[in-house]
Amino acid sequence: MDIAAVLSFLAAEDYTIAREVLQRGVATLFFIAFLSAWNQFPALLGERGLTPAPRFIALTTSDQAPSLFRWKHFTYTDRRLRIVCGVGMLAAVTVVIGLPQAGPAWTTIPVFGLMWWLYFSISSIGQRFYGFGWESLLLESGFLVGFLGSHEVAPSLLMIVFLRWFVVRVEFGAGMIKMRGDSSWRDLSAMDYHHQTQPMPGPFSRRAHLMPGWVHRSETLGSHVVQLIAPWLLFLPQPIASFAAVAIIITQLALVVTGNYAWLNWATILLAFAGISDSFLAWIVGGPWPGWGWPVSSGAEAADASASTAAVGSSDFPLWWAILIAVFVVWQCVLNAPALRNLFSPGQLMNASFNRWGLGNAYGAFGSMTESRDEIIIEGTLDPEATMTEGDWRPYVFKGKPGDVHRRSPSVAPYHLRLDWLMWFAALGDYRQSWFSRLIERIGSGDAQIRTQLGPDPFDGQAPALIRVRIFAYRYATGTERRQAREEGQPRPWWVRSNPRTMVEPTDLRDG
Incomplete structure (x- = not known):
């Protein structure tokens, strides 16, 4: 040789x-x-x-x-x-x-x-x-x-x-x-x-x-x-x-x-x-x-x-x-x-590891396709007398995930906004996990550390008197809807949301 x-x-x-x-x-x-x-x-x-x-x-x-x-x-x-x-x-x-x-x-x-x-x-x-x-x-x-x-x-x-x-x-x-x-x-x-x-x-x-x-x-x-x-x-x-x-x-x-x-x-x-x-x-x-x-x-x-x-x-x-x-x-x-x-297995695993060191893994994405979009919206108010339908409720803004229907979605990758990603899973049912209930508690109590993971604070660091959580169906605004809004002198929507459902009734979490 x-x-x-x-x-x-x-x-x-x-x-x-x-x-x-x-x-x-x-x-x-x-x-x-x-x-x-x-x-x-x-x-x-x-x-x-x-x-x-x-x-x-x-x-x-x-x-x-x-x-x-x-x-x-x-x-x-x-x-x-x-x-x-x-x-x-x-x-x-x-x-x-x-x-x-x-x-x-x-x-x-x-x-x-x-x-x-x-x-x-x-x-x-x-x-x-x-x-x-x-x-x-x-x-x-x-x-x-x-x-x-x-x-x-x-x-x-x-x-x-x-x-x-x-x-x-x-x-x-x-x-x-x-x-x-x-x-x-x-x-x-x-x-x-x-x-x-x-x-x-x-x-x-x-x-x-x-x-x-x-x-x-x-x-x-x-x-x-x-x-x-x-x-x-x-x-x-x-x-x-x-x-x-x-x-x-x-x-x-x-x-x-x-x-x-x-x-x-x-x-x-x-x-x-x-x-x-x-x-x-x-x-x-x-x-x-x-x-x-x-x-x-x-x-x-x-x-x-x-x-x-x-x-x-x-x-x-x-x-x-x-x-x-x-x-x-x-x-x-x-x-x-x-x-x-x-x-080549009929029971193919997605994103699976076969050893403790994570080498030689299985990969994959979107094994099932979601056909509709729900978004969780967390809102607070400084008015302790506010109700579910009345009061000055303001949304907590996330850095990347959809919320404000007039905001164009940002480009953030390859940086990873982990909380924003999990909020998508929460809307699919992951809200039953402990991390989500603790997130609501921390936001409701005005926790400064968790606010670093969110966008601009609607209350400038002050804890809200009440907090509520709703979930909406979201879809993209059509070109016709955006043109109509412009003709009416209104901000052009990026999203259209509908079908609000209550996840958390107005709650005082300031002592939480």
Whole structure:
């Protein structure tokens, strides 16, 4: 066996740009995730949070929820939580600016391992507020991309192929959960509802919802084609793999534009870059058709030179590094066996972990499509004599979720507004959970900490005399309704709400 030939084969020298995008991009998402925890964890899950992490830690074991905060010398406090977040953000910044990548081959592994462990320690005790598929997606991505190595070595072909398999788990898994879960995906009507009923609409969601029916059918069909077929094309030769990756990236960008899914779409975009070669990117900027042997023009030569400069990497691929990566990939394949079986199981699980460390997970979203939208509106008044139907009731505004019918939905992703997301689930029935009753109590008592998670306070920090909670049916205002409001000199509505129902009668919670 010619060891040199094997090592040359394992060195994926045409994927140095993909490595840069993956490592720096995932580090950026880690920075945002740690920042989100810094700003939100203490109010939602801290010592005085809605579902306090110290209590959760006391009621669970390290097998159920491994975490740095179980160490007897580092038990949870809000201050220590922010220390962890600060260290995590600092580590992320070092990768974004390229410090670990400038060291020996192995230096990216401990830096990404540190970010993974610190964020895993937060996520594992995050309970309902961290029960989202993109948490495990970020963690697993971060655990893997460190093994792409520094600039001292070329990216490993085994890691590039394994990351493509990761895309299959994410995209094909999501496609199959849709096909198995809801008839609206099978009859192509799902997108008739999605833009209006999704958890956190964005500024362009209304326009997308009001598109003609044939556009929605095309969206649904296109989603099936990209999620069920394109991921498998990543394993074909170039440039087919790159075109498949571009198709995935385009559909994910469409979701970025029309919704707010934290870093779910951005993480998927980054993973899809594992299918894009440097040669393909050079062709995009004017080079030859990748891999087809076309003559290179002078313009193409310049593009190749430019791409070569951007694609920092070395052809050196030492044997010890090849063995390390091979052992790591074999271990990961073993951990991925349950996820592989799950993909083809009639009882497919969505966003499931099969081991305590959250590696080799199952992913997916929207296995069932919500066809109507309800919104919970929390209101207060300073008038202790107010009734359910009379009085100066003012709504508490959330930072992202719909409320004021005249407010255009904001764009907040990849930042994650956790409380706003759970309010969508509360409207579907999750209000029976303890976090929701405690939220009402904290708002009603004028709690300053929980107010940091909301928009402008209608009472400037003063506790309301009474609080009430109602739920409304929401739909997007049509173009006709907006034009009519303008002609009448009224503010143009973004939403139309109807069918108010009482969830909590006027209650004095100031002593709560």
